[in-house]
Amino acid sequence: MRTLSAERALLEAHLPGFDGWLAELGIDGAEDPEGDVIDAFRRAGGGNLFVPRELGGTGLGCRDGVRLQRAVGTRAPALAVATTMHHYKIAWLAAALGAHAGDVLREVAEKRHLVASCGAEGQVGRSLFTPGIRVAAADGGLTVSGSKRPCSLTRSMGLLTLTATAPDDSAPESRLLMLVIPADAPGIRREPFWRNRVLRATQTDAVLLDEVFVPDSMIIPIGDPALSPGRFTSNLLWFQLLITASYLGIATGQVERLYTAQRGTPGDRVAALAPLETVCAALEALAREVDEGRCDDDLLGRSLLVRHTAQRAIAEATDRALELAGGMPFVTGSQGVDALAASRGLAFHPPSEISAREPLDTWLGGGGLTLK
Structure with missing residues (x-):
């Protein structure tokens, strides 16, 4: 269809052959919750699209991102929704935190990680980044406990990012932190959560954290919403x-x-x-x-x-x-x-x-x- 030509050309340019593969797979195959469409996207380098070029990624901008997500959505609805949770966090890390997030973004590009996002994204201000996570000071870092329901990409994520307020004994209460945690870190487990038959292939379930240790090297200061x-x-x-x-x-x-x-x-x-x-x-x-x-x-x-x-x-x-x-x-x-x-x-x-x-x-x- 003519109206999708630019969108699909963009997808083909950055992930050669992937749009054709999705078309051949068909909507039923793409939406199979037991399929590997998300991992195929990861292997193709889809997780690197918004990582800046200087850090090993493609460096897409927002307009190209809008076109690309529309193209993916026509072929694989669950893939489009699930990967949005990765893309927007990567784009935001690059745009808003810059050098502070450089090491994380470089690792995402090198290892082709997909990043799951644990946060209450719909609220501006302090509550924007308080998804029910408890944070405590620890030697060389922090420990976090709590849950995220729902959380997409639970099976395919390489990293879990979450934002929380620093504990009282380590920083001012208003200081917010981005915590980056390997998906296989001790204390992380997953539980079934998604019961709707549609969009099951988003791998959306519950992630539970029990005293998960986050070293200082994986903690990114964000600041105070009122000041930034x-x-x-x-x-x-x-x-x-x-x-x-x-x-x-x-x-x-x-x-x-x-x-x-x-x-x-x-x-x-x-x-x-x-x-x-x-x-x-x-x-x-x-x-x-x-x-x-x-x-x-x-x-x-x-x-x-x-x-x-x-x-x-x-x-x-x-x-x-x-x-x-x-x-x-x-x-x-x-x-x-x-x-x-x-x-x-x-x-x-x-x-x-x-x-x-x-x-x-x-x-x-x-x-x-x-x-x-």
Whole structure:
């Protein structure tokens, strides 16, 4: 389909042969929770796409990231969603922490690690990075205990990153830290958590930590949200843009199948695709501003408006796609219904539209943007 040509060309340029492999695998194969699509992505170097070139990665920017995630989402919904959790954290580490995260990013590139993210990404301020983790001082580092439910990439992660407030006896209470932990560190275990039949291939389960030791060399100081708000705005911006692109890709893949099967009239197919294309254009415009170095509440507010508009565009497009696909596919298989359900997952990533309405209204009226 013409509308995906640039996105798939970008994917082919950076991961040669991978898009073709996904197409041959098919949606059922890509969404098999026992399959190896995530590990195949890792082996192909997909985890290095946002690592800066000088540290051994590809150095993609935000606009290219938006296009790439949309391309992946059309072929492999779970892969797009799961890898967003890696990509946004890598991009944020490179953009916001720079030299402080250089050793970690270099290791990610050299070992082709995938990074699982343990954090409450939907809240700005102190609560943004307090996912129920208990931290205590230890000789030569810290120990951490707690749980993350849900956490994607639980089987394929090479590193687990989490953010927490430093303990009182080691630093001021307001000082936040990024902790980087090998996935096989003593005290880490995984438990089943995901029960929905859709997006099972994201490897989303529970990660539990019991007195896990983190040496000083794997602790990255972040600072105080009140003193460096741009760092936290950057984190949320990257997440919103990449996760929205992934779900737009899932929806676009459903409409593409209408074109492949020539279901409905030309007007039907154009009407199904048009809202998705419109939102994608807005998303790319925001991503270009990120690439140009902009990072502020106004850009974050606009990104949330586009994301929430995307949720409605996705619903409109996928409802139409399911209807146009016809009754027999609905009766004889669950692929269409599963894809529709998967596309709705964007609504459940933080911050939800409901929780953001009042803060966005205040911001649109001339006040500040404070998400809770």
